[in-house]
Amino acid sequence: MSTMAKAVTEHISVRIWRGGEDGQYQTFSVPLRENQTVLDIVTWIQRYAEPTVAYRFSCRVGMCGSCGMTVNGQPRWTCRTHISKVIEDGKVEIGPLANLPVIKDLAVDMTPFFKKWQKAQGTFSGSIFPGSTTRHEDMPRIAPRSAGRVATDAAIECINCGVCFAACDTVRWNSDYLGPAALNRAWTLANDERDGAHRNRLRAVAKDGGCHACHSHQSCEQLCPKGLNPTTSIAGLKRLTMKAYIRGEL
């Protein structure tokens, strides 16, 4: 008997969310293999058991941020989550990310997530904004150890997987709240000397539902697959907006 055949003698019970918001879980028996990820499990089900299962993935190596799902109650990036890490009593339950509308099965509509990212002015604002440089001036020289660069480095690796958004209590309670990822992105730009929209961005994140709505529960920090701490970024925005307010700039 080959090692391959030996490896599939064990099966696990996998519950997968089916349908939209008012759907239900469907149970599948899936062969357990070594080094199997949660995404592998879902892919096996779609290929060999139920071809109508809808889910989203792309890179499979933790870069694109499209395979976020709720695994045994917690939001996770499924391509980098080994089943051995999350399995409980030979069972695993896989659902769509929380706090986002369900399109079908495990695929959620990420529109509210990215709309809020835009609302927090998460895009780099170059020379069209007053105060930023033009082609006639030198590029700002940013020392790798400068305070702004260090603060940006600590927060820049976000892949927009939506795990923090799904983990956040404040997002669940307050539909206006911009959420950890959008505010984390705003913080990286607030520390970027080349950006020309600092004041506008601070205004955007100081509005109702902005950074001041965060309760610092730190679920985002606990579950961020990239090991970032959006709560720290949001605390930074709270300080910046408070200082700007005191100076009369907001």
Place this chain on the structure above:
Amino acid sequence: MGDLRLYILQRVTAAAMVPFILAHLFVIFYATSHGLSAAAILSRTQGSIGWGLFYGLFVLLAAVHGAIGVRSVLREWTPLGAKASDVVAAGFLLLLLLLGARAVFAVVMA
């Protein structure tokens, strides 16, 4: 008033309350450890401008601080909308101010 101003006001009132809380706790421990009766306490506070100002300001800070917190709880944990939460929290602020002013008046003036 928006989230930013209320956020700042809540932090400012929290910081300002620290010495008041410490003094208030000290007074409680002092009064109990010295076995002061209600009459003995009232004889010290009645007609005192200092105690009147101290507890008057303390009531104001606590009422503002607490009402802002209640506003957040109402917005996030109840089906009340944003405006209704503001109205209820403002009502709570008035209630705290009224009850607090009544208590200060009783201790200092009555």
